[in-house]
Amino acid sequence: MWAADHVVAPTPGFAITIPETANEFAIKGNHLTLVKGNQFDGRNKTDPHKHIHEFLGIYDMFKYRDTENEVARLIMFPLSLTGEAKTWLDELNEGTIKTWDELRTAFISRFFPPALFDRLLGEIQAFSQHEKKSLTDDWLCMKEMLQNCHGHNLSKGNIIKIFYHGLSEITQEVLNAAAGGIFLFKTPNQAYQLLEDKVLLKLDWAKSQKTKSFLKKTVAFTDEGSNNSNTDKIMARMDAMTLKMDA
Template sequence: MDDEPMWAADHVVAPTPGSAITIPETANEFAIKGNHLTLVKGNQFDGRTKTDPHKHIHEFLRICDMFKYKDTENEAVRLMMFPLSLTREAKTWLDELNEGTIETWDELRTAFISRFFPPALFDRLLGEIRAFSQHENESLTDAWLRMKEMLRNCHGHNLSKGNIIKIFYHGLSEITQEVLNAAAGGIFLYKTPNQAYQLLEDKVLLKLDWAKNQKTKPSLKKPLLSPMKVAVILILTKLWPEWMP
């Protein structure tokens, strides 16, 4: 020790941490297909506030199901590929997990959702749904589409169709409520949840179909006159009285 530099005696090289994911043994070694890797990396999750972890899981599984590896369980492929689908804060989260803490896909999915869709976020989204109100100058169709988007983002809300209809109706303006009552041929909330839901869906489809037809109709506007034609018309108009007998 006395023959070594003094700094070397105090210099400790920390071990490189291992992966939090334990990959199960596979029947045969296999290589990830290039286009599979490209699709996964093209759908990366960064862990920021407005990104949806449930949608990421759904898209990730959809991509994985497109590829089959002989004698290799789907779970092994998912565990190997999922870290490549993460970037920024999400990748940092996975790298900081203790080594060997995840052994199955279900454990990985649960840990991922728990981190990026925490109970506090769920409570906030559910509260926003319960406090739904129609925006000023927002049409009935746009309000309903917005409500459905809020429901999709609040995974596991467990609201019944009847509760959704009542929350939506009471959040509408009085004028829009009357429109719904007229469309229902009476009191809208007297309908069954299925009838009320279908009525709203039908109005949305009708508006979307109408908008589509308007875009495809040929224009009926008269063609604009060229500057030369306009000048000729003005001259003739000015001289017209002189031509009269």
């Protein structure tokens, strides 16, 4: 009786409508492997914009005929999703998505909603210097925040003002000294470049520190068992050079 009376629910259809031209070509196997190796799971800290960018980067590595470009994207993109993101796509109504633009818009809207954008923008506008971080580290942190807040539309001038006013008074004075005057009197491009130059300077300094450490170890190893006085002289010279480089 159960078999006779029970109604079997129909299998849900697919949210993405694949054009009939999909039957006219095949997706390359190694292409699918790369796509599956770079999956998006929809967790809080995952960036849907970055995933789209990386997906298209992988897609562009393989060439399909122009008329099939969109079809190939529609077929492969679901394979780049896993976890919560895959569940989201599976739960969409049948035939909801017919084009790549519709798929991209729906994906971004779900995993980068307005509330998340507002929160990220608010964090940028409320920026304040971390007491244990250097000026360079804080600038790198600001750039990362800007990169994560897609579509913030903040001009360089506004970014510079937000960053400067979020610094401590001591750090502001350091930045003014580096600018040879009031930092905010610089043009946005000049101020931005000054901060970028400080980042490059710190990176170069870090590399020089590693080089000096390596040279000291090399000298010590080379002169092991030899005249210690010669080694001491070399090390003393290197220490003197280190002081000059640090200054």
